[in-house]
Amino acid sequence: MKKIIFLLLFLPFYSCNDWLDVESEISVTYRNYFQSESDLEKIMITMFGFEKNILAYGDHYLDYVGLPRDYPSTYTKPYQELNYETFWSKGCDNFMSWSNYYATIYMANFLRDSQYRIKNIPKERVNYWMAQANFIKGLMYFKIAQHWGEAPIAPSSEEAEASAKSPVDTVLAEAIRCAEAALILPPHDKLTDANGTAITSRQYASLGSVHTLLANIYAWMGGLYGKEEYWKKAEQEASFIIDGKAGFYDLENNISLLIQNTLGKARATKEVIFSIEINEQDDRWYDAGNLELRYPGTLLINYPYTETDPRKINNTLREERISVNTVKQLFPDPEDQRRKEYWYKLGEELTVEGEKAPFKPRFAYINKWRDAVKATNPESIMQNIGVIAMDGNRIIWRLADLILLRAECRAHLGMTTEALKDLDRIRDRAGLKGYSGATDKTSLLKEIFHERERELFGEGERYFDIVRNGYFREELKGNYKILSEQDVKDGALYLRIPNNAFNKNPLMKQNLFWLWHQN
Numbered sequence: 001m002k003k004i005i006f007l008l009l010f011l012p013f014y015s016c017n018d019w020l021d022v023e024s025e026i027s028v029t030y031r032n033y034f035q036s037e038s039d040l041e042k043i044m045i046t047m048f049g050f051e052k053n054i055l056a057y058g059d060h061y062l063d064y065v066g067l068p069r070d071y072p073s074t075y076t077k078p079y080q081e082l083n084y085e086t087f088w089s090k091g092c093d094n095f096m097s098w099s100n101y102y103a104t105i106y107m108a109n110f111l112r113d114s115q116y117r118i119k120n121i122p123k124e125r126v127n128y129w130m131a132q133a134n135f136i137k138g139l140m141y142f143k144i145a146q147h148w149g150e151a152p153i154a155p156s157s158e159e160a161e162a163s164a165k166s167p168v169d170t171v172l173a174e175a176i177r178c179a180e181a182a183l184i185l186p187p188h189d190k191l192t193d194a195n196g197t198a199i200t201s202r203q204y205a206s207l208g209s210v211h212t213l214l215a216n217i218y219a220w221m222g223g224l225y226g227k228e229e230y231w232k233k234a235e236q237e238a239s240f241i242i243d244g245k246a247g248f249y250d251l252e253n254n255i256s257l258l259i260q261n262t263l264g265k266a267r268a269t270k271e272v273i274f275s276i277e278i279n280e281q282d283d284r285w286y287d288a289g290n291l292e293l294r295y296p297g298t299l300l301i302n303y304p305y306t307e308t309d310p311r312k313i314n315n316t317l318r319e320e321r322i323s324v325n326t327v328k329q330l331f332p333d334p335e336d337q338r339r340k341e342y343w344y345k346l347g348e349e350l351t352v353e354g355e356k357a358p359f360k361p362r363f364a365y366i367n368k369w370r371d372a373v374k375a376t377n378p379e380s381i382m383q384n385i386g387v388i389a390m391d392g393n394r395i396i397w398r399l400a401d402l403i404l405l406r407a408e409c410r411a412h413l414g415m416t417t418e419a420l421k422d423l424d425r426i427r428d429r430a431g432l433k434g435y436s437g438a439t440d441k442t443s444l445l446k447e448i449f450h451e452r453e454r455e456l457f458g459e460g461e462r463y464f465d466i467v468r469n470g471y472f473r474e475e476l477k478g479n480y481k482i483l484s485e486q487d488v489k490d491g492a493l494y495l496r497i498p499n500n501a502f503n504k505n506p507l508m509k510q511n512l513f514w515l516w517h518q519n
Contacts, residue, residue: 034118037194040129043111047136048203048277050104054143056276056294056394061096061495062147063296065476066463068330068453071321076299081478082492084517097498098147101140102154108137108178110157131182135205135213138178142217145171146464149494149511164507165497168224175217182210187247188269202275202393208246209274211237212397219405222412223468235409238402241273249273249399251429255337262398265371265391273402276394286377288388297458298390300366303344305387310350310361327364331454337431338454342368368458400426401461404452408469411444423448426455445469467493487513 034040064076072080111133118126144151150165153174185191188206191199202209218234221227240246252258252271261268278294291306293299299320303310313321324347331339339346344367349358369390407422416439423444424434437447452465466475472493473481483492491511496518502508510518 034114035120037121037125037129040111040118040121040126041194043107044129044132047104047107047133050100050107051136051139051203052276052278052394054100054104054140055396056278057292058100060296060460062463063460064299065480066460066466067296067299067320067458068326068462069300069320069322070326073299073320076320080476082476082480082483083478096495097500098144098151099498099500101144104140105137105154106157108133108140109154113157127184131185132205134178135182135185135210138175138182138217139213141171141175141178142213142220145175146220147495148497149491152508162505162507165509169221172217172221176214179210179213179217183207185210189247200269201277202269202272203277205274206247208241208249209397211240211246212273212402215241215402215405216397219409220464220468222409223470228413231409231412235406235413235415238406238409242399242403242406251399251403251425253429255341255430258400259341259368259370263369263392263395267393271398271400272393272395273397273399275396278393280373283389285373285388288375288377291387292389294390294394295369295458296460297366297368300364300458301369301387301390303365305370305372309352310365311352311359313363313365314359314361321363322366323362324364330450330457333432335431336454338457342366342457366458395459400429400455401452401459404448404455407448408445408452411441411448414441416444419444419448423451426451430455490516 061079064072064079065082067080077083112130115126115130145168149168149171151168151171152163153166153170155161155163182205185205185207188199188202188204188208191204191206193199215234215237218230218237222230222234241249249272250270252261252268258271260266262271283292291298291301300322302313302319307313313319327339327343327346331342333339344365346364347361349360352359369392371391372387373389373391374386375388403422404426407419410416410419410422420435420439427433427435435447437443449465449469449471453462456462466472473483490513492513494511494513496514497508497510
Protein backbone atom coordinates (compact mmCIF):
# COMPACT_ATOMS: atom_id res chain seq x y z
CA MET A 1 0.00 0.00 0.00
CA LYS A 2 2.82 2.45 0.75
CA LYS A 3 4.19 1.98 -2.75
CA ILE A 4 0.76 2.67 -4.26
CA ILE A 5 0.39 5.82 -2.17
CA PHE A 6 3.83 7.02 -3.27
CA LEU A 7 2.95 6.51 -6.94
CA LEU A 8 -0.41 8.19 -6.49
CA LEU A 9 1.15 11.32 -5.05
CA PHE A 10 3.26 11.68 -8.17
CA LEU A 11 0.60 10.60 -10.64
CA PRO A 12 0.12 14.09 -12.17
CA PHE A 13 3.73 14.16 -13.33
CA TYR A 14 2.83 11.57 -15.96
CA SER A 15 0.98 14.35 -17.73
CA CYS A 16 2.36 17.64 -16.43
CA ASN A 17 4.51 18.31 -19.48
CA ASP A 18 1.51 17.94 -21.74
CA TRP A 19 -1.90 17.44 -20.21
CA LEU A 20 -3.10 15.62 -23.31
CA ASP A 21 -0.42 12.94 -22.91
CA VAL A 22 -2.36 10.90 -20.35
CA GLU A 23 -1.74 7.17 -20.09
CA SER A 24 -5.20 5.75 -19.39
CA GLU A 25 -3.83 2.44 -18.14
CA ILE A 26 -2.23 4.21 -15.17
CA SER A 27 -5.62 4.51 -13.52
CA VAL A 28 -6.07 0.74 -13.52
CA THR A 29 -3.25 0.50 -10.97
CA TYR A 30 -5.50 2.19 -8.41
CA ARG A 31 -8.74 0.31 -9.00
CA ASN A 32 -8.53 -1.17 -5.50
CA TYR A 33 -7.00 1.87 -3.85
CA PHE A 34 -10.00 3.62 -2.31
CA GLN A 35 -10.60 1.52 0.78
CA SER A 36 -10.86 4.28 3.38
CA GLU A 37 -11.65 7.97 3.66
CA SER A 38 -8.00 8.76 4.34
CA ASP A 39 -7.23 7.50 0.82
CA LEU A 40 -9.48 10.24 -0.57
CA GLU A 41 -7.86 12.83 1.67
CA LYS A 42 -4.39 11.85 0.43
CA ILE A 43 -5.45 12.74 -3.10
CA MET A 44 -6.69 16.10 -1.85
CA ILE A 45 -3.36 16.72 -0.12
CA THR A 46 -1.63 16.01 -3.42
CA MET A 47 -3.91 18.55 -5.09
CA PHE A 48 -3.12 21.03 -2.31
CA GLY A 49 0.55 20.65 -3.22
CA PHE A 50 -0.12 21.57 -6.84
CA GLU A 51 -2.35 24.40 -5.69
CA LYS A 52 0.48 25.71 -3.52
CA ASN A 53 2.99 25.55 -6.37
CA ILE A 54 0.63 27.57 -8.56
CA LEU A 55 -0.73 30.16 -6.13
CA ALA A 56 2.13 30.60 -3.68
CA TYR A 57 5.34 29.72 -5.49
CA GLY A 58 4.61 30.15 -9.19
CA ASP A 59 6.31 32.94 -11.12
CA HIS A 60 3.34 35.21 -11.64
CA TYR A 61 4.14 37.27 -14.70
CA LEU A 62 0.85 39.22 -14.66
CA ASP A 63 1.24 39.95 -10.94
CA TYR A 64 4.59 41.56 -11.72
CA VAL A 65 2.97 43.61 -14.48
CA GLY A 66 0.44 45.01 -12.02
CA LEU A 67 2.87 45.80 -9.20
CA PRO A 68 3.41 49.57 -8.96
CA ARG A 69 7.08 50.53 -8.90
CA ASP A 70 9.30 53.15 -10.50
CA TYR A 71 12.24 50.92 -11.32
CA PRO A 72 11.60 47.29 -12.21
CA SER A 73 14.60 45.01 -12.38
CA THR A 74 16.07 44.04 -15.75
CA TYR A 75 14.32 40.70 -15.20
CA THR A 76 10.77 42.06 -14.84
CA LYS A 77 10.94 45.23 -16.95
CA PRO A 78 10.02 43.47 -20.23
CA TYR A 79 6.88 42.10 -18.57
CA GLN A 80 5.90 45.40 -16.99
CA GLU A 81 6.21 47.21 -20.33
CA LEU A 82 4.98 44.40 -22.63
CA ASN A 83 8.25 44.69 -24.50
CA TYR A 84 8.01 42.04 -27.21
CA GLU A 85 11.57 42.58 -28.46
CA THR A 86 13.21 41.48 -25.20
CA PHE A 87 10.34 39.49 -23.74
CA TRP A 88 11.40 36.03 -24.84
CA SER A 89 15.08 36.54 -24.15
CA LYS A 90 14.14 36.23 -20.47
CA GLY A 91 13.01 32.64 -20.94
CA CYS A 92 9.61 33.44 -19.51
CA ASP A 93 7.89 30.63 -21.39
CA ASN A 94 9.25 28.23 -18.77
CA PHE A 95 7.13 29.77 -16.03
CA MET A 96 4.12 30.79 -18.12
CA SER A 97 3.11 27.16 -18.58
CA TRP A 98 -0.33 25.92 -17.59
CA SER A 99 0.95 22.37 -16.94
CA ASN A 100 0.44 22.46 -13.19
CA TYR A 101 -3.07 23.85 -13.61
CA TYR A 102 -4.05 20.94 -15.85
CA ALA A 103 -2.21 18.44 -13.65
CA THR A 104 -4.42 19.62 -10.79
CA ILE A 105 -7.53 19.37 -12.96
CA TYR A 106 -6.41 15.87 -13.99
CA MET A 107 -6.32 14.81 -10.33
CA ALA A 108 -9.86 16.14 -9.82
CA ASN A 109 -11.02 14.27 -12.90
CA PHE A 110 -9.22 11.14 -11.73
CA LEU A 111 -11.08 11.30 -8.43
CA ARG A 112 -14.40 11.85 -10.22
CA ASP A 113 -13.76 9.03 -12.70
CA SER A 114 -12.75 6.65 -9.89
CA GLN A 115 -15.90 6.95 -7.80
CA TYR A 116 -17.01 3.44 -8.76
CA ARG A 117 -13.83 2.10 -7.08
CA ILE A 118 -14.60 3.72 -3.73
CA LYS A 119 -15.64 1.28 -1.02
CA ASN A 120 -16.43 1.37 2.70
CA ILE A 121 -16.93 5.16 2.76
CA PRO A 122 -20.30 6.80 3.51
CA LYS A 123 -21.76 8.56 0.46
CA GLU A 124 -22.00 11.82 2.38
CA ARG A 125 -18.23 11.82 2.95
CA VAL A 126 -17.49 10.80 -0.65
CA ASN A 127 -19.54 13.79 -1.79
CA TYR A 128 -17.66 16.00 0.66
CA TRP A 129 -14.27 15.14 -0.86
CA MET A 130 -15.65 15.39 -4.39
CA ALA A 131 -16.83 18.90 -3.52
CA GLN A 132 -13.36 19.78 -2.24
CA ALA A 133 -11.92 18.58 -5.56
CA ASN A 134 -14.55 20.49 -7.55
CA PHE A 135 -13.65 23.74 -5.78
CA ILE A 136 -9.99 23.39 -6.73
CA LYS A 137 -10.94 22.41 -10.27
CA GLY A 138 -13.21 25.45 -10.58
CA LEU A 139 -10.46 27.68 -9.20
CA MET A 140 -7.96 26.29 -11.72
CA TYR A 141 -10.29 26.95 -14.66
CA PHE A 142 -10.96 30.48 -13.40
CA LYS A 143 -7.23 31.21 -13.13
CA ILE A 144 -6.63 29.70 -16.57
CA ALA A 145 -9.36 31.95 -18.01
CA GLN A 146 -7.83 35.02 -16.34
CA HIS A 147 -4.30 34.24 -17.50
CA TRP A 148 -4.77 32.66 -20.94
CA GLY A 149 -8.35 33.36 -21.99
CA GLU A 150 -9.19 30.65 -24.51
CA ALA A 151 -8.06 27.23 -23.26
CA PRO A 152 -8.95 23.54 -23.57
CA ILE A 153 -11.44 21.79 -21.33
CA ALA A 154 -9.64 18.70 -20.05
CA PRO A 155 -11.10 15.30 -20.97
CA SER A 156 -11.67 12.54 -18.46
CA SER A 157 -8.62 11.06 -16.79
CA GLU A 158 -8.90 7.98 -19.01
CA GLU A 159 -8.97 9.82 -22.34
CA ALA A 160 -5.98 11.13 -24.25
CA GLU A 161 -7.18 12.56 -27.54
CA ALA A 162 -6.12 16.07 -28.54
CA SER A 163 -8.50 18.94 -27.80
CA ALA A 164 -8.65 22.42 -29.24
CA LYS A 165 -9.01 25.56 -27.17
CA SER A 166 -12.50 26.52 -26.03
CA PRO A 167 -13.74 30.14 -25.95
CA VAL A 168 -13.12 31.98 -22.70
CA ASP A 169 -16.83 32.02 -21.84
CA THR A 170 -16.84 28.21 -22.08
CA VAL A 171 -13.85 27.99 -19.72
CA LEU A 172 -15.58 30.33 -17.27
CA ALA A 173 -18.80 28.33 -17.54
CA GLU A 174 -16.84 25.21 -16.59
CA ALA A 175 -15.38 27.08 -13.60
CA ILE A 176 -18.90 28.03 -12.50
CA ARG A 177 -20.18 24.47 -12.98
CA CYS A 178 -17.39 23.10 -10.78
CA ALA A 179 -17.89 25.78 -8.13
CA GLU A 180 -21.62 25.18 -7.97
CA ALA A 181 -20.94 21.46 -7.52
CA ALA A 182 -18.99 22.42 -4.39
CA LEU A 183 -21.83 24.41 -2.80
CA ILE A 184 -22.74 21.37 -0.68
CA LEU A 185 -19.73 22.14 1.52
CA PRO A 186 -20.46 23.47 5.03
CA PRO A 187 -19.10 26.68 6.56
CA HIS A 188 -15.50 26.47 7.63
CA ASP A 189 -16.20 25.80 11.30
CA LYS A 190 -18.08 22.63 10.29
CA LEU A 191 -15.29 21.10 8.18
CA THR A 192 -13.73 17.85 9.37
CA ASP A 193 -10.91 15.68 8.07
CA ALA A 194 -10.90 11.94 7.37
CA ASN A 195 -10.52 11.23 11.09
CA GLY A 196 -13.45 13.44 12.08
CA THR A 197 -11.15 16.14 13.50
CA ALA A 198 -12.09 19.80 13.00
CA ILE A 199 -10.12 21.45 10.18
CA THR A 200 -8.41 24.76 10.87
CA SER A 201 -6.56 25.27 7.59
CA ARG A 202 -8.22 27.74 5.23
CA GLN A 203 -6.79 25.86 2.25
CA TYR A 204 -9.66 23.40 2.60
CA ALA A 205 -12.67 24.73 0.71
CA SER A 206 -15.74 25.81 2.64
CA LEU A 207 -19.09 27.34 1.76
CA GLY A 208 -17.48 30.78 2.15
CA SER A 209 -14.59 30.15 -0.22
CA VAL A 210 -16.93 28.62 -2.84
CA HIS A 211 -19.20 31.68 -2.84
CA THR A 212 -16.13 33.92 -2.99
CA LEU A 213 -14.90 32.03 -6.05
CA LEU A 214 -18.28 32.51 -7.71
CA ALA A 215 -18.29 36.22 -6.83
CA ASN A 216 -14.89 36.63 -8.47
CA ILE A 217 -15.89 34.67 -11.58
CA TYR A 218 -19.05 36.69 -12.11
CA ALA A 219 -17.26 40.00 -11.49
CA TRP A 220 -14.63 38.99 -14.06
CA MET A 221 -17.41 38.20 -16.52
CA GLY A 222 -19.01 41.56 -15.76
CA GLY A 223 -15.78 43.25 -16.73
CA LEU A 224 -15.33 41.13 -19.87
CA TYR A 225 -18.85 41.42 -21.21
CA GLY A 226 -20.27 44.53 -19.54
CA LYS A 227 -23.54 42.81 -18.69
CA GLU A 228 -25.51 43.87 -15.63
CA GLU A 229 -26.62 40.29 -14.96
CA TYR A 230 -23.05 39.28 -14.08
CA TRP A 231 -22.50 42.21 -11.75
CA LYS A 232 -25.79 41.35 -10.06
CA LYS A 233 -24.76 37.72 -9.56
CA ALA A 234 -21.34 38.79 -8.25
CA GLU A 235 -23.00 41.19 -5.80
CA GLN A 236 -25.35 38.45 -4.58
CA GLU A 237 -22.51 35.94 -4.10
CA ALA A 238 -20.40 38.48 -2.21
CA SER A 239 -23.34 39.52 -0.03
CA PHE A 240 -23.97 35.91 0.96
CA ILE A 241 -20.56 35.86 2.65
CA ILE A 242 -20.40 39.43 3.92
CA ASP A 243 -23.85 39.12 5.49
CA GLY A 244 -22.73 36.07 7.49
CA LYS A 245 -24.67 33.37 5.62
CA ALA A 246 -21.60 31.27 4.82
CA GLY A 247 -19.83 31.29 8.16
CA PHE A 248 -18.14 33.89 10.34
CA TYR A 249 -15.71 36.39 8.82
CA ASP A 250 -14.81 39.85 10.09
CA LEU A 251 -12.25 42.56 9.51
CA GLU A 252 -9.31 42.85 11.86
CA ASN A 253 -9.87 45.88 14.09
CA ASN A 254 -6.99 47.89 12.64
CA ILE A 255 -4.19 47.69 10.08
CA SER A 256 -1.57 46.78 12.66
CA LEU A 257 -3.57 43.69 13.63
CA LEU A 258 -4.13 42.87 9.96
CA ILE A 259 -0.38 42.68 9.43
CA GLN A 260 0.25 40.84 12.68
CA ASN A 261 -2.60 38.34 12.58
CA THR A 262 -3.69 37.86 8.98
CA LEU A 263 -0.58 38.50 6.89
CA GLY A 264 1.96 37.47 9.51
CA LYS A 265 3.05 34.40 11.40
CA ALA A 266 0.08 34.42 13.79
CA ARG A 267 -2.01 32.98 10.94
CA ALA A 268 -5.26 34.12 12.52
CA THR A 269 -8.30 33.41 10.39
CA LYS A 270 -10.78 36.12 11.38
CA GLU A 271 -10.46 37.96 8.06
CA VAL A 272 -9.18 35.10 5.89
CA ILE A 273 -11.57 33.41 3.47
CA PHE A 274 -9.09 31.30 1.53
CA SER A 275 -5.33 30.89 1.89
CA ILE A 276 -2.48 28.56 1.06
CA GLU A 277 -0.92 26.84 4.04
CA ILE A 278 2.76 27.72 4.44
CA ASN A 279 4.99 26.37 7.20
CA GLU A 280 8.60 25.45 7.81
CA GLN A 281 7.96 21.71 7.86
CA ASP A 282 6.36 21.68 4.42
CA ASP A 283 8.69 24.19 2.81
CA ARG A 284 12.09 22.98 4.05
CA TRP A 285 13.31 26.47 4.87
CA TYR A 286 16.58 25.00 6.07
CA ASP A 287 17.50 24.24 2.45
CA ALA A 288 16.16 27.51 1.01
CA GLY A 289 18.52 29.24 -1.39
CA ASN A 290 16.62 32.44 -2.07
CA LEU A 291 13.96 34.75 -0.65
CA GLU A 292 10.52 33.25 -1.25
CA LEU A 293 8.39 35.53 -3.41
CA ARG A 294 4.89 34.44 -2.45
CA TYR A 295 3.33 37.80 -3.27
CA PRO A 296 4.36 40.21 -6.03
CA GLY A 297 4.88 42.81 -3.30
CA THR A 298 7.68 40.77 -1.77
CA LEU A 299 9.80 41.79 -4.79
CA LEU A 300 10.16 45.12 -2.96
CA ILE A 301 11.48 43.65 0.30
CA ASN A 302 14.92 45.00 1.09
CA TYR A 303 15.76 47.32 4.00
CA PRO A 304 15.86 46.47 6.87
CA TYR A 305 15.51 42.76 6.02
CA THR A 306 17.64 41.62 3.09
CA GLU A 307 19.75 44.79 3.14
CA THR A 308 20.69 46.58 6.34
CA ASP A 309 22.26 49.66 4.75
CA PRO A 310 19.55 51.86 3.17
CA ARG A 311 22.16 53.90 1.32
CA LYS A 312 22.95 50.93 -0.93
CA ILE A 313 19.31 50.74 -1.93
CA ASN A 314 19.16 54.48 -2.47
CA ASN A 315 22.08 54.47 -4.89
CA THR A 316 21.30 51.49 -7.13
CA LEU A 317 18.59 50.70 -9.64
CA ARG A 318 19.52 47.07 -10.16
CA GLU A 319 16.64 45.72 -8.10
CA GLU A 320 12.91 46.44 -7.82
CA ARG A 321 12.31 49.93 -6.40
CA ILE A 322 9.38 52.20 -5.62
CA SER A 323 9.99 55.82 -4.67
CA VAL A 324 8.73 57.59 -1.58
CA ASN A 325 6.91 60.07 -3.82
CA THR A 326 5.08 57.30 -5.69
CA VAL A 327 3.95 55.69 -2.44
CA LYS A 328 2.69 59.05 -1.19
CA GLN A 329 0.72 59.45 -4.42
CA LEU A 330 -0.80 56.00 -3.95
CA PHE A 331 -1.59 56.75 -0.28
CA PRO A 332 -2.28 60.51 -0.43
CA ASP A 333 -3.88 60.92 2.99
CA PRO A 334 -1.28 61.23 5.80
CA GLU A 335 -3.88 59.79 8.20
CA ASP A 336 -4.05 56.51 6.26
CA GLN A 337 -2.76 53.86 8.65
CA ARG A 338 -1.70 51.70 5.69
CA ARG A 339 0.73 54.43 4.72
CA LYS A 340 2.33 53.99 8.13
CA GLU A 341 1.99 50.23 8.56
CA TYR A 342 2.65 48.98 5.02
CA TRP A 343 5.86 51.00 4.74
CA TYR A 344 8.91 51.29 6.97
CA LYS A 345 9.27 54.89 8.21
CA LEU A 346 8.04 56.24 4.88
CA GLY A 347 10.16 59.23 3.84
CA GLU A 348 11.56 59.69 7.35
CA GLU A 349 15.22 60.43 7.96
CA LEU A 350 17.12 57.33 9.00
CA THR A 351 20.16 57.10 11.21
CA VAL A 352 22.95 55.05 9.67
CA GLU A 353 25.44 53.31 11.94
CA GLY A 354 28.75 55.14 11.94
CA GLU A 355 27.29 58.31 10.42
CA LYS A 356 26.47 61.49 12.36
CA ALA A 357 24.13 63.04 9.80
CA PRO A 358 20.74 61.37 9.24
CA PHE A 359 20.00 59.82 5.87
CA LYS A 360 17.05 60.87 3.68
CA PRO A 361 15.89 57.94 1.49
CA ARG A 362 14.39 58.45 -1.98
CA PHE A 363 12.95 54.94 -2.08
CA ALA A 364 10.23 53.40 0.08
CA TYR A 365 10.83 50.21 2.07
CA ILE A 366 7.86 47.85 2.17
CA ASN A 367 6.95 46.54 5.62
CA LYS A 368 3.67 44.77 4.94
CA TRP A 369 5.32 41.40 5.56
CA ARG A 370 7.69 41.66 8.49
CA ASP A 371 8.05 38.31 10.27
CA ALA A 372 11.41 37.50 8.74
CA VAL A 373 12.68 33.92 8.62
CA LYS A 374 16.48 33.80 8.60
CA ALA A 375 18.69 31.18 7.01
CA THR A 376 20.00 28.56 9.43
CA ASN A 377 21.82 26.33 6.96
CA PRO A 378 25.53 27.27 7.11
CA GLU A 379 25.93 26.16 3.48
CA SER A 380 23.05 28.28 2.15
CA ILE A 381 23.98 31.13 -0.18
CA MET A 382 21.40 33.18 1.72
CA GLN A 383 23.65 33.29 4.77
CA ASN A 384 25.10 36.48 3.34
CA ILE A 385 21.63 38.07 3.23
CA GLY A 386 20.01 36.19 6.08
CA VAL A 387 16.31 36.36 5.16
CA ILE A 388 14.82 33.45 3.22
CA ALA A 389 11.07 34.00 3.82
CA MET A 390 8.42 36.09 5.50
CA ASP A 391 6.51 33.86 7.89
CA GLY A 392 2.79 33.47 7.31
CA ASN A 393 0.33 31.83 4.96
CA ARG A 394 -0.27 33.03 1.40
CA ILE A 395 -3.61 34.82 1.60
CA ILE A 396 -5.66 34.48 -1.58
CA TRP A 397 -8.93 36.11 -0.48
CA ARG A 398 -9.71 38.07 2.64
CA LEU A 399 -12.86 39.89 3.67
CA ALA A 400 -11.60 43.40 2.85
CA ASP A 401 -10.98 42.26 -0.74
CA LEU A 402 -14.53 40.92 -1.01
CA ILE A 403 -16.14 44.02 0.53
CA LEU A 404 -14.43 46.25 -2.02
CA LEU A 405 -15.35 43.85 -4.83
CA ARG A 406 -18.97 44.15 -3.75
CA ALA A 407 -18.62 47.94 -3.71
CA GLU A 408 -17.46 47.74 -7.33
CA CYS A 409 -20.43 45.55 -8.27
CA ARG A 410 -22.84 47.91 -6.54
CA ALA A 411 -21.37 50.92 -8.33
CA HIS A 412 -21.98 49.16 -11.64
CA LEU A 413 -25.56 48.42 -10.59
CA GLY A 414 -26.31 52.03 -9.59
CA MET A 415 -26.45 51.12 -5.88
CA THR A 416 -24.44 54.20 -4.97
CA THR A 417 -25.41 54.46 -1.29
CA GLU A 418 -24.65 50.80 -0.66
CA ALA A 419 -21.35 50.99 -2.60
CA LEU A 420 -20.27 53.95 -0.47
CA LYS A 421 -21.03 52.00 2.72
CA ASP A 422 -18.71 49.20 1.60
CA LEU A 423 -16.03 51.66 0.52
CA ASP A 424 -16.21 53.58 3.79
CA ARG A 425 -16.07 50.40 5.88
CA ILE A 426 -12.56 49.77 4.52
CA ARG A 427 -11.58 53.43 4.77
CA ASP A 428 -12.74 53.52 8.39
CA ARG A 429 -10.56 50.53 9.28
CA ALA A 430 -7.61 52.39 7.73
CA GLY A 431 -8.28 55.43 9.92
CA LEU A 432 -9.80 57.56 7.15
CA LYS A 433 -12.97 59.64 6.99
CA GLY A 434 -15.78 58.65 4.67
CA TYR A 435 -15.34 59.27 0.96
CA SER A 436 -16.58 62.74 0.00
CA GLY A 437 -15.65 62.94 -3.68
CA ALA A 438 -17.73 62.66 -6.83
CA THR A 439 -20.21 59.80 -6.87
CA ASP A 440 -21.06 59.50 -10.53
CA LYS A 441 -20.47 55.95 -11.78
CA THR A 442 -17.14 56.65 -13.48
CA SER A 443 -15.67 58.55 -10.52
CA LEU A 444 -16.92 56.10 -7.91
CA LEU A 445 -15.55 53.08 -9.79
CA LYS A 446 -12.16 54.76 -10.07
CA GLU A 447 -12.13 55.55 -6.37
CA ILE A 448 -13.01 51.95 -5.49
CA PHE A 449 -10.19 50.80 -7.76
CA HIS A 450 -7.72 53.08 -5.95
CA GLU A 451 -9.00 51.87 -2.58
CA ARG A 452 -8.37 48.28 -3.66
CA GLU A 453 -4.95 49.41 -4.90
CA ARG A 454 -4.16 50.73 -1.43
CA GLU A 455 -5.73 48.01 0.70
CA LEU A 456 -4.41 45.09 -1.36
CA PHE A 457 -1.04 46.59 -2.30
CA GLY A 458 1.34 43.87 -3.46
CA GLU A 459 -1.15 41.02 -2.89
CA GLY A 460 -1.55 40.16 -6.58
CA GLU A 461 -4.95 41.65 -7.44
CA ARG A 462 -4.02 44.89 -9.20
CA TYR A 463 -3.42 43.62 -12.75
CA PHE A 464 -6.76 41.80 -12.79
CA ASP A 465 -8.51 44.85 -11.30
CA ILE A 466 -7.01 46.93 -14.11
CA VAL A 467 -8.14 44.51 -16.83
CA ARG A 468 -11.61 44.06 -15.31
CA ASN A 469 -12.12 47.84 -15.28
CA GLY A 470 -10.48 48.51 -18.64
CA TYR A 471 -7.81 50.80 -17.14
CA PHE A 472 -4.79 49.19 -18.81
CA ARG A 473 -3.88 52.15 -21.04
CA GLU A 474 -3.84 54.60 -18.12
CA GLU A 475 -2.54 52.39 -15.31
CA LEU A 476 0.04 50.16 -17.03
CA LYS A 477 3.26 51.08 -18.80
CA GLY A 478 5.11 50.73 -22.09
CA ASN A 479 3.28 48.99 -24.92
CA TYR A 480 0.19 48.47 -22.78
CA LYS A 481 -0.59 52.16 -23.33
CA ILE A 482 -0.81 51.81 -27.11
CA LEU A 483 -2.77 48.57 -27.41
CA SER A 484 -5.61 48.79 -29.90
CA GLU A 485 -9.03 47.27 -29.38
CA GLN A 486 -8.06 44.62 -31.94
CA ASP A 487 -4.90 43.82 -29.95
CA VAL A 488 -7.04 43.24 -26.87
CA LYS A 489 -9.52 41.14 -28.82
CA ASP A 490 -6.60 39.06 -30.16
CA GLY A 491 -5.33 38.30 -26.63
CA ALA A 492 -2.79 41.02 -25.74
CA LEU A 493 -3.92 41.10 -22.10
CA TYR A 494 -3.53 37.34 -21.74
CA LEU A 495 -0.41 35.23 -21.52
CA ARG A 496 1.09 33.56 -24.54
CA ILE A 497 0.07 29.90 -24.90
CA PRO A 498 3.10 27.96 -23.57
CA ASN A 499 5.25 25.89 -25.92
CA ASN A 500 4.55 22.59 -24.17
CA ALA A 501 0.82 22.99 -24.87
CA PHE A 502 1.58 22.18 -28.52
CA ASN A 503 3.21 18.82 -27.76
CA LYS A 504 1.25 16.02 -29.44
CA ASN A 505 -1.64 18.42 -30.06
CA PRO A 506 -2.08 19.51 -33.68
CA LEU A 507 -5.33 21.28 -32.72
CA MET A 508 -3.63 23.83 -30.46
CA LYS A 509 -3.36 27.38 -31.79
CA GLN A 510 -1.48 30.37 -30.44
CA ASN A 511 -3.38 33.51 -29.43
CA LEU A 512 -3.37 35.81 -32.45
CA PHE A 513 -1.62 38.68 -30.67
CA TRP A 514 1.28 36.50 -29.57
CA LEU A 515 1.42 34.75 -32.92
CA TRP A 516 2.41 38.09 -34.42
CA HIS A 517 4.67 39.14 -31.52
CA GLN A 518 7.06 36.28 -30.93
CA ASN A 519 10.63 35.64 -31.97
